[in-house]
Amino acid sequence: MPIRVRFAPSPTGPFSLGNARTALFNWLFARHEGGQFLLRIEDTDKERSKKEYEKDMLECLKWLGLDWDEDFFRQSERIPAYKKELEKLLEEKKAYWCFCTPEELEDERQAQMSQGLSPKYGGRCRSISLEEAEARAKKEPAVIRFRMDDGIISFPDIIRGKVSFDTALIGDIVIAKDLKTPLYNFAVVVDDEEMKITHVIRGEDHLSNTPKQIAIQEALGFSKVQYAHLPLILGPDHKKLSKRYLETSFNEYRTKGYLAPAVMNFMALLGWHPENDREVLSREEIIAEFGLKRVQKAGAIFNPEKLDWLNGQYLKILPPEELAEALKDFIPKEWVKKKEMLAKIAEVDRGRMKKLSDFRELADIFFELPDYSKSLLIWKETPEAAILDNLRFTLDVISKIPAGDFKKETIEKYVMTVADKRGRGEVLWPLRAALSGREASPGPADILEIIGQEEGARRINFAIGKLE
RNA sequence: GGCCCUAUCGUCUAGUGGUAGGACAUAGCGUUCUCAUCGCUAAAACCGGAGUUCAAUUCUCCGUGGGGCUACCA
Numbered sequence: 001m002p003i004r005v006r007f008a009p010s011p012t013g014p015f016s017l018g019n020a021r022t023a024l025f026n027w028l029f030a031r032h033e034g035g036q037f038l039l040r041i042e043d044t045d046k047e048r049s050k051k052e053y054e055k056d057m058l059e060c061l062k063w064l065g066l067d068w069d070e071d072f073f074r075q076s077e078r079i080p081a082y083k084k085e086l087e088k089l090l091e092e093k094k095a096y097w098c099f100c101t102p103e104e105l106e107d108e109r110q111a112q113m114s115q116g117l118s119p120k121y122g123g124r125c126r127s128i129s130l131e132e133a134e135a136r137a138k139k140e141p142a143v144i145r146f147r148m149d150d151g152i153i154s155f156p157d158i159i160r161g162k163v164s165f166d167t168a169l170i171g172d173i174v175i176a177k178d179l180k181t182p183l184y185n186f187a188v189v190v191d192d193e194e195m196k197i198t199h200v201i202r203g204e205d206h207l208s209n210t211p212k213q214i215a216i217q218e219a220l221g222f223s224k225v226q227y228a229h230l231p232l233i234l235g236p237d238h239k240k241l242s243k244r245y246l247e248t249s250f251n252e253y254r255t256k257g258y259l260a261p262a263v264m265n266f267m268a269l270l271g272w273h274p275e276n277d278r279e280v281l282s283r284e285e286i287i288a289e290f291g292l293k294r295v296q297k298a299g300a301i302f303n304p305e306k307l308d309w310l311n312g313q314y315l316k317i318l319p320p321e322e323l324a325e326a327l328k329d330f331i332p333k334e335w336v337k338k339k340e341m342l343a344k345i346a347e348v349d350r351g352r353m354k355k356l357s358d359f360r361e362l363a364d365i366f367f368e369l370p371d372y373s374k375s376l377l378i379w380k381e382t383p384e385a386a387i388l389d390n391l392r393f394t395l396d397v398i399s400k401i402p403a404g405d406f407k408k409e410t411i412e413k414y415v416m417t418v419a420d421k422r423g424r425g426e427v428l429w430p431l432r433a434a435l436s437g438r439e440a441s442p443g444p445a446d447i448l449e450i451i452g453q454e455e456g457a458r459r460i461n462f463a464i465g466k467l468e
Numbered sequence: 469g470g471c472c473c474u475a476u477c478g479u480c481u482a483g484u485g486g487u488a489g490g491a492c493a494u495a496g497c498g499u500u501c502u503c504a505u506c507g508c509u510a511a512a513a514c515c516g517g518a519g520u521u522c523a524a525u526u527c528u529c530c531g532u533g534g535g536g537c538u539a540c541c542a
Contacts, residue, residue, distance in 0.1 A: 010542045045541055102540070109538090118470040119538065143540050160473070169471060170538095177540050184542050208472060208537040229473085231535090236479095238534065266480095269491090273481055277490045296481080299535055303479050306492040316505080352504045362504095379501070419501080428501035440503030 003035025005199045007068070008188070010042040011053035014249030015060045017302065018203060018233050018241050021267045025230055026201045027066045028268065028290040038195055039072035044187050046076075060250045064260050065283065075187050078194075082182040085190050085220060086144060086175070090130060094219045095175060097133035098125040098145045120171025121145065137178070144179075145172040146186070146216060153211040158199075158228040158292045165211035173212055185212045193222040201228045201292070204299070205240065228292050231271050232299045241302065257330055257356030258307065262314040266307045271296045280313050308354040315353050323350060330356045335367065341450060348446045366450055369459055370437035374466045379429035387430045388467040394418050394431050395460045398453070406453050412445040434463030 007023040009015070030037035039061075043049035054074075061068070075082075089095035098121075109119040126147065128136075136142065148171055154164040175186035182190070192200065207229045217224070235241045253263050265281055273296075274281065274289040281289070318326070323346050328336055335342055342363075349362045364370070377387055397414050419427040428444060435447045435456060448456045 008542090012542070042542065048541070098540090105540090113469055113538090116469055141540090157473095163472075165472070174540055181540085183540075188542090203536090204473065205536055206542085209542090211472095231474085234535075240536070269480065271480090275482090277482070279480090279491055298474050300481090301479060303492065306480065309492055312505090349504090351506095423501095425501045430501090432501065436502090438502085442503085443501080 001198060003030065003033045003198050004038060004196055005030050005035065005201055006038040006040050006192070006195060006197050007066075008040040008042050008191075008202075009057055010045065010048075011050055011057060012045060012048040013053060014251065015053070015057040016241065016250055017253075017267070019057070020060060020064065020250045020263075021233055021270060022201070022203055022230060023061060023066055024064070024264060024267050025272070025295070027068075028287060029199065029201060029228075029292060030069075031287045032290045035198075036069040037066070038070055038197070039068040040191060040195065041072060041074040041076075042184065042187065043074050043076045044182055044184060046181075049076075056249065056251060060254075063254055064264055075182075075191065078187075078191070079180050079182075081194065082176070082187055082190055083179045086179055086182065086186075089146070089175075089219060090144070092219075093130070093147070095144050095146050096126055096130070096172075097128065097137050097142045098172075098174070099128075099133075099136060099140055099142050100124055101141075118169040120169065121173075123172060126172070142178070143174045144176040146175045146212075146219070148172050148212075148215055153214050155210060155214060155227060157207075158226060159231075159295050160207075160229060160297060163207065163210070165208070167211060167215060170212060175216065185209055186216060189213050189216045189220065189222065192225060193217070193220070197225055199226045199228060201230065204229045204232050228295070231296050233270055234299045234301045236301065238299075238301065257358065258311050259314045259318070259326070259356070262307070262311040265314075266310050270300045270302065280310065312351075312354050315350055315356075318350070320347060326356055327359055331360055331363070335363070341366070344450050348442045348450065352442075365436045365438060365441060366447070369462070372433070372437040376433045376437070376439065377430045377463055377467065379425045382426050384467055386426065388464065390418075390422055390427045391430055391434065391460060391464050391467070393422070394427060395457060395464070398448070398460070399457060401453065403453060406449065408445045408449045411448050415445060430463065431460070434460050 005026045007026045009019050009023075027037045029035070041054055043054070086095065090097075100121075105121070108122055112119045125133075125145070133142070148167050150168040151166075152164055153167055154162055157163050173185060174183060176182045191197075210227055210229075214224075233241050254260070261283060264283060265279075265286065268281070268286050268290070269279060272290065272294055274285075274294070278285075315323070320343060324339070324343050327342070327346060331342075345363045345366050346359070349359065352362055353359055377391075378384065379387065394415065397418055398411070401410060401414055415427070415431070432441060432444045432447070433439075435441075435444055435451070437459075441447065451459070
């Protein structure tokens with residue numbers, strides 16, 4: 001039987017890191033096993049589901065490169081299918097209409113909890129006949145409950161091993177608000193059967209939903225599926241990632257300048273690890289090595305510094321054309337036109353970036369000399385007069401470089417002759433400071449080649465003017 | 469409160485019945501005019517107790533800590 005997994009998000013909020021990780025592990029498993037990765041939108045909650053969130057999710061999946069097989073569908077498009085199964089359960093008395101009010105249920109719950117019992121529905125409406133219930137349901141608010149028989153439901157979890165739940169503690173759960181409004185635990189079961197899902201890979205927060213879904217599955221006579229509950233990604237507060245912390249929208253990783261392969265690599269390593277010690281892994285390598293057996297059981301705290309480091313690693317090896325292309329979204333429009341210059345700057349500064357968004361500030365000096373004070377030009381205790389003299393001399397040397405040979409290597413040769421004679425710090429620091437206007441920057445030869453002989457001379461003269 | 473899951477450096481993790489390896493972060497050194505990169509070094513962990521065993525971080529149990537769920541959300 002071919003392996004079929006699904007990613008089934010509900011579009012009730014911005015796509016999150018947790019969502020992305022679940023999608024990734026499903027996708028990795030499918031690709032590694034040569035199975036299928038399907039997509040399903042769980043939009044049964046009409047109030048909270050929004051089209052914009054669905055769009056956001058689709059964009060994020062595409063950006064990450066998680067391609068799905070077959071067409072995806074929305075649960076809101078499958079209402080008749082759920083209705084059919086709901087009616088079947090009702091007729092077979094495996095489900096029944098319940099007319100208890102929210103207030104009554106809340107009181108019951110409170111009473112049970114104060115006695116140290118597990119809160120569950122008492123079963124007051126269990127005995128109402130279907131005929132009577134259907135008549136009443138037309139006039140008064142009602143929901144459909146699943147009749148949960150007492151017993152132990154155990155299932156093997158690929159990651160955790162055997163897990164057991166006592167259904168007597170769960171009680172009769174609500175599976176639909178009415179025939180046209182199914183609820184999560186019910187819709188999932190119907191769809192997984194319809195889609196011929198073989199493995200359900202999802203977050204650990206769904207572990208306690210599993211016995212409910214298995215019970216419904218059995219009542220409907222559906223086939224079993226295998227489960228794998230992933231450890232949760234925790235925030236720095238050790239709690240399930242929430243909007244309050246880093247659970248910003250996943251899209252922000254893109255807009256902040258993280259590379260998709262780096263984010264994928266990082267997420268894969270959150271709860272999974274290859275057999276060897278390698279950590280920078282390409283998509284193909286991850287697919288080749290991925291397996292559910294090596295997935296961690298305990299939750300993992302999200303570590304932004306490591307993401308930055310990994311992103312830096314990818315930035316360093318990104319082909320020049322791809323780097324230039326990726327940078328386009330992070331720089332002013334005027335810069336984009338200066339293609340050649342931009343490419344050179346990117347090469348010079350790529351090692352200094354953690355994120356693509358860092359580039360703008362790093363590259364700024366090539367387009368415009370920042371304001372700086374005279375003291376920036378002074379190297380340690382060197383007297384101003386010596387600095388001034390070195391600058392003048394260096395300018396003279398640089399001016400003698402043939403215009404057609406104004407390349408980094410040549411410039412370096414000329415400049416280093418001066419530096420070796422007059423002291424490296426004494427020559428190079430003021431020169432670099434004059435060229436960049438900053439305390440930290442690429443080397444003088446790098447800057448000179450990019451800004452050119454003329455602009456270089458202008459900047460050095462400007463520094464000389466400050467010192468005079 | 470009840471149920472379920474879980475436990476190796478600060479963080480992500482490897483690993484084994486004979487006390488632990490890698491990575492990020494941190495500190496120092498080296499390369500270097502600066503920053504960054506890179507290289508090297510240091511500091512840094514098996515939650516506690518009992519049991520099994522010649523021996524337990526590893527197996528079992530009990531605690532404790534952490535997390536999740538406990539909706540007419542998903």
